Amino acid sequence: MCDTFTIPPERSQTGRRILAKNSDREPNEAQDILSLPRQAVLGGHVRLRSLHIPHVEETHAVILSKPFHMWGAEMGVNEHGLAIGNEAVFTRIGHARKEDGITGMEMLRMALESCRTAAQALDRIRALVEAYGQDACGGYRDRGFYYDNSFLIADPVDAFILETAGRHWAYRTAKGFQAISNRLTIESEWDGISGQAIDFAHRRGWVPRGRPFSFSEAFTSTLMSRLAMDSQRRTACMNLAALQSGREGLGLQEAFSILRSHATEDFAPHKGRMDSLCLHAGGLLTPSQTTASMVAELDRSPFSTDWLTGSSAPCLSLFKHFFTDAWQSQVSVPRPSTPVPNDSHWWRWEEWHRMALRRYPAARRFWQEHVEPIEGEWTGLASRAASWNPMQRLSFSRDALERSDSLVASMKDLLRNTERSPTEWLYGLHWKRRDRQVGFGTL
Numbered sequence: 382m383c384d385t386f387t388i389p390p391e392r393s394q395t396g397r398r399i400l401a402k403n404s405d406r407e408p409n410e411a412q413d414i415l416s417l418p419r420q421a422v423l424g425g426h427v428r429l430r431s432l433h434i435p436h437v438e439e440t441h442a443v444i445l446s447k448p449f450h451m452w453g454a455e456m457g458v459n460e461h462g463l464a465i466g467n468e469a470v471f472t473r474i475g476h477a478r479k480e481d482g483i484t485g486m487e488m489l490r491m492a493l494e495s496c497r498t499a500a501q502a503l504d505r506i507r508a509l510v511e512a513y514g515q516d517a518c519g520g521y522r523d524r525g526f527y528y529d530n531s532f533l534i535a536d537p538v539d540a541f542i543l544e545t546a547g548r549h550w551a552y553r554t555a556k557g558f559q560a561i562s563n564r565l566t567i568e569s570e571w572d573g574i575s576g577q578a579i580d581f582a583h584r585r586g587w588v589p590r591g592r593p594f595s596f597s598e599a600f601t602s603t604l605m606s607r608l609a610m611d612s613q614r615r616t617a618c619m620n621l622a623a624l625q626s627g628r629e630g631l632g633l634q635e636a637f638s639i640l641r642s643h644a645t646e647d648f649a650p651h652k653g654r655m656d657s658l659c660l661h662a663g664g665l666l667t668p669s670q671t672t673a674s675m676v677a678e679l680d681r682s683p684f685s686t687d688w689l690t691g692s693s694a695p696c697l698s699l700f701k702h703f704f705t706d707a708w709q710s711q712v713s714v715p716r717p718s719t720p721v722p723n724d725s726h727w728w729r730w731e732e733w734h735r736m737a738l739r740r741y742p743a744a745r746r747f748w749q750e751h752v753e754p755i756e757g758e759w760t761g762l763a764s765r766a767a768s769w770n771p772m773q774r775l776s777f778s779r780d781a782l783e784r785s786d787s788l789v790a791s792m793k794d795l796l797r798n799t800e801r802s803p804t805e806w807l808y809g810l811h812w813k814r815r816d817r818q819v820g821f822g823t824l
Contacts, residue, residue, distance in 0.1 A: 383563065384405075385466035388630075394632035397679055412448055421438065422438055437494065441459045442705065443493045455489075464536070468533075484530075489532065515547065529547065552567070558623075621642055625638065659694060661694060671695060693730065697737050701785055702778055704766065706771050740796055
């Protein structure tokens with residue numbers, strides 16, 4: 382499950398649009414931060430997981446946050462200030478499971494690599510949906526996880542919500558603060574709809590004829606949407622934005638805070654629920670966790686800033702800054718590989734995360750003492766980054782990664798020396814099997 386929102390320029394503290402997303406995936410599915418410069422595409426085609434299809438001859442530079450084993454990405458931004466986040470949505474269409482379609486993550490990356498504006502990306506994804514459909518597995522270990530997709534597509538000026546069901550789609554312009562979650566939300570207020578969608582739904586009796594056509598009513602699979610508690614998360618996101626929007630509007634810190642929010646004020650990991658924006662896996666009803674987060678501040682000139690955790694649980698993570706114009710040398714983030722933990726950025730923080738789940742009050746205290754001040758320092762410095770040259774911005778990002786890895790090592794040491802209460806010890810048993818699956822043993 383995931384949540385994505387956009388803050389429009391008129392409600393942003395800096396006058397720049399913000400697009401933010403929590404990516405919720407399987408707990409052992411490491412996520413990779415990947416920065417790529419402009420590059421030629423051999424033959425103008427790209428090899429996706431299941432298909433080999435036409436692409437552009439030269440891609441735009443991109444910063445992506447992606448499941449380590451996939452070509453596609455959960456979220457990202459390109460050098461022109463275009464950003465996209467996608468959501469799994471559950472519809473009545475069904476999937477034949479022939480693996481002859483495209484995942485939403487593949488569509489997202491193709492749009493970022495080939496488009497300059499939100500309007501172009503909207504057209505690109507709609508064309509891909511109609512041409513190839515979405516019969517492709519989006520899971521990691523869960524090989525039965527098939528779904529359709531919705532997208533929040535934004536550039537510095539425009540934003541669109543695009544929702545799909547099989548090869549059908551509808552979109553609307555995103556005005557003001559907008560949020561999407563794991564359900565269809567476009568009813569009769571669509572600005573565009575695919576040519577066959579209305580007749581298709583009428584012929585199947587999903588909506589009656591003779592009244593305004595609701596895309597959501599026609600195609601939503603109600604059971605899965607209720608289990609995902611997507612309406613509650615979307616509402617919580619909108620309410621938090623309204624509460625935090627002061628006279629100066631919403632900024633980076635407010636966006637971070639929204640992504641870090643839980644459903645209850647007295648949150649503890651064993652109380653994890655699907656209606657939390659910051660999701661912690663806790664068993665049958667909450668099988669996913671937030672495996673990475675992004676807050677992108679968009680501008681076409683001279684650069685956009687992409688704040689990424691590259692780690693699970695934003696409430697225990699650190700947002701690090703990357704700039705879309707520093708392509709002369711790529712920012713190199715140690716990449717996760719197989720399910721076995723390696724010395725990558727994601728797994729270093731994941732070890733801290735799993736220790737923290739057992740001693741959450743102490744972990745949150747350490748986070749507030751050590752992580753929160755650094756983020757505040759970085760957001761202040763980043764506001765002056767326009768006066769730096771690209772190599773200085775690149776150095777700023779590299780220093781942040783080094784400091785991040787040093788910080789997480791020191792917090793793990795602090796937590797190891799903290800006594801666990803009997804309750805925390807018992808809750809630790811809940812995670813033992815999952816941790817052994819990937820080689821952590823008992824932390």
